[in-house]
Amino acid sequence: MATNPPRPPCGPLRVFCVGTLFVANTLNVDNHPDPSSCPSVRAHEVSQSRGGSASSIASVLAQMHNFLPRSPVEPALIASLAENDEGKRIIRQLQKEGVITRFSKFWSGYTVPSAWVIRTPKTGACSIINHNSLPDLSHEDFIALIGPTLAPENFGYFPPTTPPGTPSVPLNAARSSNLHSPLTPKPNSPAPFDWLHFEGRSVKTTLNNIIGVQSLAADRHWRSHCVFSIDLGRKYRQGIEALIPHADVIFVNRHYAQATSPSFSASPRAYLLSLTSTAPPHSLLVADWGKDGAAVLSIPTRDYFQSSVWVDRINSPPEELLDPMGEGGDRTSVRTASAFWANGRETPSSTHSSYNEDTESEYTQRRRSPAPPAARKEEKDDLVDEVGASDAFIAGMIYALTRSILPGSPYTPSNVAQEMPDIERLGGKWRLEECLRFATELAGRKARRNGWNGLAKEMAEAGWAA
Numbered sequence: 001m002a003t004n005p006p007r008p009p010c011g012p013l014r015v016f017c018v019g020t021l022f023v024a025n026t027l028n029v030d031n032h033p034d035p036s037s038c039p040s041v042r043a044h045e046v047s048q049s050r051g052g053s054a055s056s057i058a059s060v061l062a063q064m065h066n067f068l069p070r071s072p073v074e075p076a077l078i079a080s081l082a083e084n085d086e087g088k089r090i091i092r093q094l095q096k097e098g099v100i101t102r103f104s105k106f107w108s109g110y111t112v113p114s115a116w117v118i119r120t121p122k123t124g125a126c127s128i129i130n131h132n133s134l135p136d137l138s139h140e141d142f143i144a145l146i147g148p149t150l151a152p153e154n155f156g157y158f159p160p161t162t163p164p165g166t167p168s169v170p171l172n173a174a175r176s177s178n179l180h181s182p183l184t185p186k187p188n189s190p191a192p193f194d195w196l197h198f199e200g201r202s203v204k205t206t207l208n209n210i211i212g213v214q215s216l217a218a219d220r221h222w223r224s225h226c227v228f229s230i231d232l233g234r235k236y237r238q239g240i241e242a243l244i245p246h247a248d249v250i251f252v253n254r255h256y257a258q259a260t261s262p263s264f265s266a267s268p269r270a271y272l273l274s275l276t277s278t279a280p281p282h283s284l285l286v287a288d289w290g291k292d293g294a295a296v297l298s299i300p301t302r303d304y305f306q307s308s309v310w311v312d313r314i315n316s317p318p319e320e321l322l323d324p325m326g327e328g329g330d331r332t333s334v335r336t337a338s339a340f341w342a343n344g345r346e347t348p349s350s351t352h353s354s355y356n357e358d359t360e361s362e363y364t365q366r367r368r369s370p371a372p373p374a375a376r377k378e379e380k381d382d383l384v385d386e387v388g389a390s391d392a393f394i395a396g397m398i399y400a401l402t403r404s405i406l407p408g409s410p411y412t413p414s415n416v417a418q419e420m421p422d423i424e425r426l427g428g429k430w431r432l433e434e435c436l437r438f439a440t441e442l443a444g445r446k447a448r449r450n451g452w453n454g455l456a457k458e459m460a461e462a463g464w465a466a
Helices: 053-066 085-097 139-150 171-176 203-219 240-246 254-260 268-275 338-342 357-364 373-382 386-402 432-447 455-461
Strands: 013-018 022-029 043-051 073-078 080-082 105-107 114-120 125-131 195-199 227-231 249-253 284-288 294-298 303-307 350-354
Touching: 013 053, 013 386, 043 053, 043 386, 053 073, 053 085, 053 195, 053 386, 053 455, 073 139, 080 085, 139 203, 195 203, 195 386, 203 227, 203 240, 227 240, 227 386, 249 254, 249 268, 249 386, 254 268, 254 284, 268 284, 268 294, 268 303, 284 386, 294 432, 303 432, 386 432, 432 455
Parallel strands: 013 073, 013 195, 022 114, 080 105, 195 227, 227 249, 249 284
Antiparallel strands: 022 043, 114 125, 284 294, 294 303, 303 350
């Protein structure tokens, strides 16, 4: 593997993740209960894990010090957090991982939101029961939490990241300290953060939050130095398409696309093309298609990249390495490592094309070629956390894009008319297709394991080094 030249030191990657945190209790059963008969069913395996897209993304980003030890990653969670005993334990766990929690709102007298998942592995049947008494963050809450950071006098200050693995501090101390703890100033950027990511939940509140911060950023001339992204989620919410015109990066997945129209579930290309009329002209459209890989469509450059799912060759048949979407094209790997191949694993392959509005029908008519039955069965048995894989994919794209292409021309509103920079001359920065490849592999690895610890380290050992 050809190594990239050393990159110059840069400031910390500061990411705000706005969304949720909950606890998922998973019960695996042999036979799915029939709700009409209310039977007694015995679970043969019970597990508990931390969920919530925003908190999971922040946890993955906190691990990325394995890639750029000279340039720390500082993820901050903005969410409603319960202060009961279980909530305090989770908050300390986040702090120990390196996630900043000071920007969250703490609620006493409430319990942590919970999800009870009943799964039947042999059939794939799944039922989910949710419980959440915790109030959602209002627009006023959001402004009160993030506002002090946006003030010019505080631009050089940000709560320091707890190095992962170090003992956590008492909860009250973590909440009251670090308000004005100095850090090394961010070079070459007047913005107080690099990326602001939103879960697409309450449409009205999220829209007000985005517009409020973007207006301030434009007034103070740092809008082109930061990125706003939105995850439209796994299910359709009324009016959520109103968020699309206000984001620089829009994350979608197969479940959302299928809820919009069943015809979009076969391939991400057709669905991404359908969004180009409402998405900003400078934006990136990113699709997570689960076991069928992922895709990214660059509206300003008219580039389309599609990556197959990451395959563990030790446990997967050779047929899975065939073109899973029937797209053809160059299947060579963009980024691999000799040690990685020695472990007998395969990086995802990708397809590249340029889209044209005049030939859109050419792309929407392409259909997916189904994977062989043996491949599908092996893949199904191998996956243990598809929801977590989606969160890992978003975290991987945020990390890779920010360290390579974003923020900057042509993916910011003030630079729409500028041309794409010559990535080959940027000395070690990844191309757009490499960003997609990185996120796809990160998601594939998460889908095949429980828990989040050591995920970034696993990527580094596989050959993904900055």
